[in-house]
Amino acid sequence: MIPELGHFALILALCTAIILAVVPMLGSFTGHSGLMAIARPAASAQAFFVSLAYACLTWAFISHDFSVLYVANTSNTSLPLVYRISGVWGGHEGSILFWCFISALWTGAVAVFSRSLPQVLLARVLAVLGFVSVGFLLFVLLTSNPFERLFPVPLDGASLNPLLQDPGMAIHPPMLYLGYVGFSVAFAFAIAALIGGQLDTATLRWMRPWTNIAWMFLTLGISLGSWWAYNELGWGGWWFWDPVENASFMPWLVGTALIHSLAASEKRGVFKAWTVLLAVLAFSLSLLGTFLVRSGVLTSVHSFAADPTRGLYILLFLGVVVGGSLVLYAFRSHRLNSTATYELVSRETALLLNNVLLVVACAAVLLGTLYPLFVDALGYGKMSVGEQYFNAVFVPLMLPILFIVGLGAMLNWKRDKMKGRSGPLLILAVLSVVTAGVLATQLLSFSFAAVASLALAIWITASTVFGIVHRIRNKRKRLSAVMHTPAAFWGMSIAHVGLAVFTVGVALTSIYTEEQTVRMEVNTTHTVGGYTFTFAALDEVRGKNFNAIEGRFNVERDGADVGTISAQKRFYDVRRDTMTEAGIDAGFTRDLFIALGEPLEGGQAWSVRIQTKPFIRWIWLGTIFMGLGGLLAALDRRYRTVSSRSKAAKTSTGKAKSALDSMVAGSMASTATATDTPRSSGA
Amino acid sequence: MTPKRKQRLLMVCLMLSGVGVAVAFGVNAFKQNIMLFHSPSDVAAGAVEPGTPFRVGGMVIDGSVNRSSETLAVSFGLTDHAENITVSFEGILPDLFREGQGIVAMGSIDDQGTFNATEVLAKHDENYMPPEVAEALEKAGKMPGTAANYGSKTVQP
Numbered sequence: 001m002i003p004e005l006g007h008f009a010l011i012l013a014l015c016t017a018i019i020l021a022v023v024p025m026l027g028s029f030t031g032h033s034g035l036m037a038i039a040r041p042a043a044s045a046q047a048f049f050v051s052l053a054y055a056c057l058t059w060a061f062i063s064h065d066f067s068v069l070y071v072a073n074t075s076n077t078s079l080p081l082v083y084r085i086s087g088v089w090g091g092h093e094g095s096i097l098f099w100c101f102i103s104a105l106w107t108g109a110v111a112v113f114s115r116s117l118p119q120v121l122l123a124r125v126l127a128v129l130g131f132v133s134v135g136f137l138l139f140v141l142l143t144s145n146p147f148e149r150l151f152p153v154p155l156d157g158a159s160l161n162p163l164l165q166d167p168g169m170a171i172h173p174p175m176l177y178l179g180y181v182g183f184s185v186a187f188a189f190a191i192a193a194l195i196g197g198q199l200d201t202a203t204l205r206w207m208r209p210w211t212n213i214a215w216m217f218l219t220l221g222i223s224l225g226s227w228w229a230y231n232e233l234g235w236g237g238w239w240f241w242d243p244v245e246n247a248s249f250m251p252w253l254v255g256t257a258l259i260h261s262l263a264a265s266e267k268r269g270v271f272k273a274w275t276v277l278l279a280v281l282a283f284s285l286s287l288l289g290t291f292l293v294r295s296g297v298l299t300s301v302h303s304f305a306a307d308p309t310r311g312l313y314i315l316l317f318l319g320v321v322v323g324g325s326l327v328l329y330a331f332r333s334h335r336l337n338s339t340a341t342y343e344l345v346s347r348e349t350a351l352l353l354n355n356v357l358l359v360v361a362c363a364a365v366l367l368g369t370l371y372p373l374f375v376d377a378l379g380y381g382k383m384s385v386g387e388q389y390f391n392a393v394f395v396p397l398m399l400p401i402l403f404i405v406g407l408g409a410m411l412n413w414k415r416d417k418m419k420g421r422s423g424p425l426l427i428l429a430v431l432s433v434v435t436a437g438v439l440a441t442q443l444l445s446f447s448f449a450a451v452a453s454l455a456l457a458i459w460i461t462a463s464t465v466f467g468i469v470h471r472i473r474n475k476r477k478r479l480s481a482v483m484h485t486p487a488a489f490w491g492m493s494i495a496h497v498g499l500a501v502f503t504v505g506v507a508l509t510s511i512y513t514e515e516q517t518v519r520m521e522v523n524t525t526h527t528v529g530g531y532t533f534t535f536a537a538l539d540e541v542r543g544k545n546f547n548a549i550e551g552r553f554n555v556e557r558d559g560a561d562v563g564t565i566s567a568q569k570r571f572y573d574v575r576r577d578t579m580t581e582a583g584i585d586a587g588f589t590r591d592l593f594i595a596l597g598e599p600l601e602g603g604q605a606w607s608v609r610i611q612t613k614p615f616i617r618w619i620w621l622g623t624i625f626m627g628l629g630g631l632l633a634a635l636d637r638r639y640r641t642v643s644s645r646s647k648a649a650k651t652s653t654g655k656a657k658s659a660l661d662s663m664v665a666g667s668m669a670s671t672a673t674a675t676d677t678p679r680s681s682g683a
Numbered sequence: 684m685t686p687k688r689k690q691r692l693l694m695v696c697l698m699l700s701g702v703g704v705a706v707a708f709g710v711n712a713f714k715q716n717i718m719l720f721h722s723p724s725d726v727a728a729g730a731v732e733p734g735t736p737f738r739v740g741g742m743v744i745d746g747s748v749n750r751s752s753e754t755l756a757v758s759f760g761l762t763d764h765a766e767n768i769t770v771s772f773e774g775i776l777p778d779l780f781r782e783g784q785g786i787v788a789m790g791s792i793d794d795q796g797t798f799n800a801t802e803v804l805a806k807h808d809e810n811y812m813p814p815e816v817a818e819a820l821e822k823a824g825k826m827p828g829t830a831a832n833y834g835s836k837t838v839q840p
C-alpha cells in the first residue's frame with residue numbers, strides 16, 4: 001500500500017511540476033499576476049509530494065518490503081539501519097528519485113526565501129525550476145520507477161553493493177546532489193534574466209548566496225567521494241581522473257568560475273553575460289554528469305544499470321536544456337550589457353583571467369572524458385584517456401590560477417597602479433619562494449615541483465593575510481574594523497587559504513608518497529619510507545553482515561612505537577563480494593596506509609600494499625576550509641539587508657539567527673509582514 | 684587607438700595566447716595518452732605492435748591462474764572464446780578478479796606475444812561485465828548468458 005501511495009504522490013508531483021513550469025511563465029508574459037501567484041504554492045506542493053514519495057520509498061527500505069523490486073535489488077535484512085536509509089540512493093531508481101527530492105527542496109526553498117523578489121522574476125525562476133523538475137520526474141516515472149512491485153516476493157533482498165557500505169558513501173551522494181541540483185537555482189535565475197533581458201544588481205545579489213551554498217555542497221561532496229575512494233578502494237589514491245569523478249569535477253570548475261564572476265558582476269556590474277553563460281554551463285555540466293554516470297555509458301561503481309532508453313532520455317533532456325538555453329543566450333545576451341569599465345591592472349582582470357583558465361581547464365577535462373565516448377559511438381574502436389593526460393594538462397593550468405588567486409586578492413577593483421605595489425608584491429613573492437625552498441629542503445627532500453607548489457601555497461596565504469591587514473591597517477579603531485569586515489570577505493579569505501592547504505596536500509602527497517607491494521608472512525617486517533611494519537597477527541573477525549580476515553601490523557619508527565594498524569579483507573554474506581578495508585593510521589603530516597591484497601599459498605602469506613603518504617589529510621582539510629568559506633560568504637549580512645524594512649523585520653526576530661533565517665529576513669524585505677516571522681523561521 | 688582599446692587588445696591577446704598554450708599542452712598530452720582497446724582476437728591477428736601500450740579485455744580462463752611462490756608475479760590466460768592470450772602481472776589483483784570472469788588489463792605485448800600488464804581492472808559488481816569485454820565477446824559470437832538479479836531491469840551489459 002505504502003509503495004502505491006509513493007507512486008501516486010510522484011504522479012501528483014509531476015502534475016504540480018507541470019503547472020509550475022507552465023502557468024507562472026504564461027502569467028509573466030501576459031502580466032497576469034494571478035497566474036504568477038501560483039508559482040509559490042505550486043513549488044511548495046511539489047516539494048510536499050516528492051518528499052512524500054521519497055518518505056514512502058525510505059519506509060519500504062526500513063521495513064524490508066521486498067515486494068518492491070528496487071528494495072529487493074538494493075537491500076537485505078542483514079543490512080544495518082543506516083545503510084538501509086542510505087541504500088535508498090544506493091541504486092539507479094532511488095538515486096534519481098533522490099535527485100527529484102533535492103530539486104524539489106531547492107525549489108521549495110527558493111519559493112520560501114525569495115518573497116521580496118519582483119513577482120515576474122520569481123515566477124520565471126520558479127517556472128524554470130519546475131521545468132527541470134518535470135524533466136526528472138518524467139524520467140523517474142517513465143524509465144526508472146522505484147516503486148515497481150516484484151512477484152513472487154523474495155524472502156530476502158540482494159543487498160547493497162558493499163563498496164557503498166561506508167559512512168563516507170552514505171553522505172557523499174546527498175552532498176553532491178545538493179551541489180549539482182543547487183546550480184539549477186543559479187541556472188533558473190540566469191534563464192529568467194535572459195528572458196527578461198536584464199540582470200540588475202539586486203538579482204545578482206540574490207543569486208550569490210544560493211550559488212555559494214550549492215558550490216559549498218558540491219565541494220564537500222566531491223571531497224567526500226575522494227575520501228571514500230581513499231578508504232574503500234584499497235589502492236591508496238585519492239583521485240583517479242575517472243570519468244565519473246570528472247563528471248562531478250567539471251561543474252565544480254565552472255561553478256568556481258561562476259561564484260567569482262558573480263562577485264564581479266554584483267559589485268562592479270561587469271561580465272554580466274559571461275556570468276549568465278557560466279550559470280547555464282554549470283548546470284548543463286551537472287546534467288551531463290548525471291547523464292554520464294546514470295546512463296551506463298561508463299564502467300563504474302556509479303553506473304548501476306545500462307538501459308539504453310534511460311541514456312537516451314537523459315541525452316534528449318540534456319539536449320533540450322543545453323540547446324534551449326544556448327539559443328536563448330544567443331538571442332538575448334546582448335541585452336545584458338555591462339556598462340562599468342575597468343583597467344588592465346585591476347581585480348576584474350585577475351578574476352577574468354582565472355575565469356578563463358578555469359573554463360579552459362574544464363574544457364580539457366571535458367575533452368578527455370568525452371572523446372573516448374565519441375570515438376566509441378562513431379565506431380572507431382574503444383579507447384581510454386589515461387591519468388597522465390589529465391595531469392599533463394591540468395597541472396600547468398593550475399599554476400597560473402594559483403598565482404593569480406594571490407595577486408587578485410591584493411589588487412583593487414576597477415583600477416590599480418603597479419607603481420608602489422610592485423615593491424611589496426615582489427618582496428612577498430621572493431619570501432614565498434625562499435620559505436618554500438627552505439621548508440622543502442629541510443623537512444623533506446628537494447624537489448622542484450614541491451618548492452613551486454609550496455611557494456604558491458605560501459604566496460596565496462601571505463597575500464590573503466596581506467589583504468586582511470591592508471583592510472584594517474588604515475582604520476583608527478582596528479578591532480571594530482575587524483568586527484565590521486563583512487562575512488563575505490572572511491569567507492573569501494578562508495576559502496583561499498583552504499586552496500593553499502589543498503595545494504600543499506596534493507603536491508606533497510603526489511611527490512613524496514612511498515609505495516611498496518610486498519609479500520609478507522606473519523612475523524616478518526618490511527620498511528617503507530622510514531617506517532618499519534611488522535606483520536603481527538592474522539585473525540578472523542565477524543562483522544554484522546560480513547566475515548573478515550584481519551591483518552594486524554605494528555609500526556615503528558627509529559625504534560619508537562608508532563601504533564598498530566589493522567587492515568581487513570571482507571567477505572560479504574549476501575552478495576558474496578570481496579572487499580578490501582584498508583588500514584590507515586591517519587596523522588596531520590602523514591598517513592600510513594596498509595591494504596591486504598590476496599592470500600598466497602593457502603593463506604600463510606599475503607600480498608600487502610604499504611604506503612606512506614605525507615600531508616594527504618591536507619587535501620580534505622583544504623576542501624573543508626573552502627566549503628566553510630563558501631558558507632560564510634553566503635551568510636554575509638549584505639544579502640539580508642535589501643531594504644530598510646527588512647532591517648525592521650530583522651530586529652523583531654531577535655538575535656537567534658541561523659543560516660536560513662538570514663535569508664528569510666532578507667526575503668521579508670518588501671512583501672512580508674512581521675507576523676510572517678515565526679512561520680518563516682520555522683521553515 | 685585609444686588607450687582603452689589598446690588595453691583591451693592587450694587583454695584579448697593575452698587570453699588568446701594563454702588559451703593557445705593550454706590547447707597546445709592539451710593536444711600534446713592527448714596524443715601521448717590515449718590507449719586503444721583490443722580483444723584477444725585482435726592481438727592474435729597481429730593488430731598491435733609489441734611494445735605499444737593498449738588495453739585488452741576478456742574472460743579469465745578457468746584454472747589458468749598461475750602464481751609464483753616467491754614473488755607477487757602472476758600469470759593467467761585471457762580469452763574472448765575465440766582466441767587466447769597470456770597475461771603476466773606483478774602486484775595485487777583487484778578484489779573482484781576471479782577465474783571465469785571479465786577483466787580489463789593495461790599494458791603491452793612482448794615479442795613472445797605475452798601481455799605484460801601494468802594494471803588489471805575488474806568490474807565493481809558481481810553481475811557487471813565491462814562493456815568493452817561484452818562487446819569483444821559478442822563480436823566473437825561467444826557472449827555467455829548473464830545472471831540477472833531479480834527481474835529484467837537489473838544489471839545487464
